C-alpha cells in the first residue's frame with residue numbers, strides 16, 4: 001500500500017469539515033484550537049514520518065478543499 005502524508009495550512013482553513021468526510025482513512029479531525037481567522041481548523045492526526053500511517057496520499061482531501069489549504073506528499 002502506498003504511503004503519504006498531508007500538511008494543512010491551519011490559517012487558510014475555515015473548518016468546513018469537507019476533508020474529514022472525504023478521507024477514507026479517518027486521518028483528519030477538527031482542532032480544539034482556533035486559528036487566526038477565528039475558525040477551528042482541520043488537523044492531520046498522524047505523525048508525518050510514522051510507519052503506522054494510514055494515509056495513502058490519495059489526495060481526496062486536498063481536491064475537495066475549497067480553500068486549497070492541504071498539501072499532499074507521497075513517499
Ligand code: SF4
Nearest residue numbers: 023055056058059061
Ligand atoms: S491524502 Fe487521502 S488518505 Fe491521506 S489524509 Fe488525505 S484523504 Fe486521507
Ligand code: SF4
Nearest residue numbers: 013014016017019065
Ligand atoms: S476542506 Fe479545507 S477548509 Fe474545509 S476543513 Fe478541510 S482543510 Fe479546512
